[in-house]
Structure formats: C-alpha cells, structure tokens
Amino acid sequence: MLENISFANPQFFWLLVLLPVAMLWYFFKRKEEVASLRISSIKGFPTKSVLPKLKPLLFALRLLALAAIIVAMARPQTEDISTRTKTTQGIDIVMSIDVSSSMLAQDLKPNRLVALKKVAAEFIDQRPNDRIGLVVYAGESYTKTPITSDKAIVQNALKEITYGQVDDGTAIGLGLATAVNRLKDSKALSKVIILLTDGVNNSGFIEPQTAAELAVEFGIKTYTIAIGTNGNALSPVAYNADGSFRYAMEAVEIDEALLQSIAETTGGKYFRATDNKKLEAIYDEINKLEKTDIEEFKYYKYEEKFRPWVYLAGVLLLIEWLTRITLFRSFI
Structure with a gap:
C-alpha cells in the first residue's frame, strides 16, 4: 500500500510513539477494568469459554485504528512528474570534412577518415537539441546534408562518407565557403563550423582567408582541426595493379x-x-565550449491516498464497537 508513496505531513508520524505508551498503560491497568469477586470455589461455574482471553483484541483494534488515523494525517500521496524542455538558445553546426586521399593515412587507427567518422558520430549524438549539417571536400566540395534536426539523417550521411566521392586535392577555402553558404541564412543565435583537414590548401578557386572573412560577415564561428601525427605517417602514395592503394612513409x-x-x-x-585520443578530446572540448541553453519545466501532479486509511480506521472502530456490544457485552 505504501509503494511509491510520499507524505505531505510526515511530522505526524511522531504520534506513533504514543502507541507503545498506550500498550504499557493497558498492560498494567487491564485488570482494573473488570470487577473482581472473591469466592471459595468455582466448581459450579463453566470455565471453558475463551472470550475473556480474547478481550485484549478490543484494545488492539483501537490501537490499529489510531495508527491508521495517524497515517492518514501524514497525508500519503503519489507524485506524477511530467517534464518539458525548451531550447532557449539553438546552435546550428556544419562539419566540413576533408576526404582527400591523405585522410587514408594510418597514423590514426585504422586510418584518419574512419577515426574521424567514429568521433564525429559520438559528437552528433551529444547534440540532441541542435541542427547539424555535413560538408565534404577534397579538390572540390559539396553539401552532404544540409543542417537538420534529424540526427538519423546526419548519422547515415556520415556513414556514407568515403574517399573518391570528389576529385582528389585539398580545397580548404572551398570546404569552408560551402559550409558558410549552408549557415549564412540560419536564424540560430549561434552558428558554428568545424573544419577538419590534414594537409595544405592546394585546390579550389576560393582562398581560405576570403572564406574566413565571409564567415565573419555572417557571424559564423569556425573551429579548425588539423589531423595527423608529427613527422612521418604511413600514407597512400600510388595505386597497385588491382586498384588498391600502395602505402609508404610520407612526411x-x-x-x-x-x-x-x-x-x-x-x-x-x-x-x-595527432592520435585517436587527442581527436576525441578535441571534439569533447568543442562540445563543452558550444553549450545549448535548455530551460526545463517540471509539472507535479499529486494524488491523495489518505482516504483508504481513514476508511480502514473506521472499519476497525466499527468492528471493535460491534464486538464490544455483542460477544464481549457480558464482560464489560
């Protein structure tokens, strides 16, 4: 009966301390309730009735009724909490990802591109209240998915990113400019680009600094990530006869x-x-830097549960009264 129950007035439970006191009082005073008669012999009286021994049940019923009343006074109730959240500051994010052949280098495991996709997928899952889009670039760039709140679409698009979808090269300016174009008309209070590359700008017709100035004009913040170890890395350098890449150590x-x-x-x-752990730490830091403000509203609905206890106390008192005026009438 008390499962998932809270009490509005738990201080009334202190009254339960009176119950042991009442039990002690009854133990010492019970014999005074019945008149005594001194006789020389009881051979002429029937002595098989058990009713006198059951008389303390009347007092027990009163105590149980009193305990039920105390519980009712404590006001047991169930609590139903409904929560509604309101995003007060939305963030639109575009992830601009380098997919040039050098992203297949194996200094990150199993390679840079796969490691990035894994970390980016976790980052997307941690942004449930923001809109996210994807841009991929190499020698050219294009929008893989526009900014959307549907994370399933973004995750599926991320899984589909592979090398060879655009001409090889590293057009950092184009990758940044395409991301800016995706965000320039956004009404979000905060607009962010996460630009990742592992090389130098060697393709495209838009200079990176020009694209950066466009980002400033539209109020877009850009986090840049350079991916790759210091020194040399096992990188694709040529094609084998079967079309697979040939790898060699490259600076x-x-x-x-x-x-x-x-x-x-x-x-x-x-x-x-420079490695998988640092890449994860970078996305974790960006996730902390770009926080979405969320206002949470909680609605409480209480359902009073004291009535069954009042009914129980009434039933116990009724049983005690009926028993007193019937079975135990001759003993009182």
Whole structure:
C-alpha cells in the first residue's frame, strides 16, 4: 500500500510513539477494568469459554485504528512528474570534412577518415537539441546534408562518407565557403563550423582567408582541426595493379598557420589531433565550449491516498464497537 508513496505531513508520524505508551498503560491497568469477586470455589461455574482471553483484541483494534488515523494525517500521496524542455538558445553546426586521399593515412587507427567518422558520430549524438549539417571536400566540395534536426539523417550521411566521392586535392577555402553558404541564412543565435583537414590548401578557386572573412560577415564561428601525427605517417602514395592503394612513409604536411588564422579571424579555436585520443578530446572540448541553453519545466501532479486509511480506521472502530456490544457485552 505504501509503494511509491510520499507524505505531505510526515511530522505526524511522531504520534506513533504514543502507541507503545498506550500498550504499557493497558498492560498494567487491564485488570482494573473488570470487577473482581472473591469466592471459595468455582466448581459450579463453566470455565471453558475463551472470550475473556480474547478481550485484549478490543484494545488492539483501537490501537490499529489510531495508527491508521495517524497515517492518514501524514497525508500519503503519489507524485506524477511530467517534464518539458525548451531550447532557449539553438546552435546550428556544419562539419566540413576533408576526404582527400591523405585522410587514408594510418597514423590514426585504422586510418584518419574512419577515426574521424567514429568521433564525429559520438559528437552528433551529444547534440540532441541542435541542427547539424555535413560538408565534404577534397579538390572540390559539396553539401552532404544540409543542417537538420534529424540526427538519423546526419548519422547515415556520415556513414556514407568515403574517399573518391570528389576529385582528389585539398580545397580548404572551398570546404569552408560551402559550409558558410549552408549557415549564412540560419536564424540560430549561434552558428558554428568545424573544419577538419590534414594537409595544405592546394585546390579550389576560393582562398581560405576570403572564406574566413565571409564567415565573419555572417557571424559564423569556425573551429579548425588539423589531423595527423608529427613527422612521418604511413600514407597512400600510388595505386597497385588491382586498384588498391600502395602505402609508404610520407612526411605529414599541415598548414597550421592557415588553420590558426582562420580560427582567430572567426573567433573560434585551433586544435591539433595527432592520435585517436587527442581527436576525441578535441571534439569533447568543442562540445563543452558550444553549450545549448535548455530551460526545463517540471509539472507535479499529486494524488491523495489518505482516504483508504481513514476508511480502514473506521472499519476497525466499527468492528471493535460491534464486538464490544455483542460477544464481549457480558464482560464489560
């Protein structure tokens, strides 16, 4: 009966302390309730009745009724909580991802592109209240998915990203400009681009700094991430006869100065991911930096449960009264 029950006035439970006191009082005073008669012999009286021994049940019924009344006074009730959240500050995010052949380098495991997709998928799951879009670029760029609140669409599009979907190269300016174009008409209070690359700008007809200035004009912050180890990495250098890549150790070349400049110009931040753990830490930090303000409303509905206890007390008192005036009438 008390499962999932709370009490509005639990202080009334202190009255339960009176019950043991009443029991002690009854134990010492019970013999005074019945008149005594001294006789020399009881051979002429029937002595098989058990009713005198059951008389304390009347007092027990009163105590149980009193305990039920105390529980009712404590006001047992169930609580139903409904929650509604309201996003007070939405964030639109576009992830611009380099898919050039160098993203198949194996300094991150199993390679840079697969490692990035895994971390990006976790990042998307942690942004349930924001809209997210995807842009991919190499020698050219295109929108993989526009900004949307449907995370299933974004996750499926992320899984489909592979090398070879666009001409090879690294058009950082195009990748950034395409992301800006996706966000320029957004009405969100905060607009963010996460630009990731592992090389230097060597393709495209838009300069990275020009794209960065466009981002500033539309109030878009850009976080830049350079991915790749320091030194040399096992990278694709040619094709084998069967069409697969041939790998060899190649020097890792990343234009960090350019990425730092883009981040500084747009009010973002620059990061360097040299292994899987650092890449995860970078996305965790961006996730913390770009927080969505959420207002939560809780509605409480209480259902009073004291009535059954009042009814129980009434039934116990009724049983005690009926028993007193019937079975035990001759003993009182």
